[in-house]
Amino acid sequence: MPPRYKVGQKVVIVPARSGQAPARDAGLDDFTGRTGVVENYHWISPPGVGKEVFLYTVHIEKSDKDLVLYDDELRPV
DSSP states (O other), X not given: OOOSSOTTOEEEEOOOOSTTHHHHHTTTTTXXXXXXXXXXXXXXXXXXXXXXXXXXXXXXXXXXXXEEEEGGGEXXX
C-alpha cells in the first residue's frame, strides 16, 4: 500500500476516528484545524495489524513545531 500523503503536500490536522482516539489525540487539541506540510514519512508493520501503518512528520505552518502523526489524523488541504 502506498503512502496516502507525499512529501511537500499541505494537510490539515483532524481528530483520529479510531477507538483509541482520546488517548492518541490528547496532545493534538491545540493543533486541530491547523495546516502543515508533510516533511517526511515512515512506515511500520505492527504485529497483529496485518498491514503497514504510515507515520508522517508534519511541520505546522506559522510555528516552529513538527509533529509525528498517523494518516488518520490528517486530511489533504
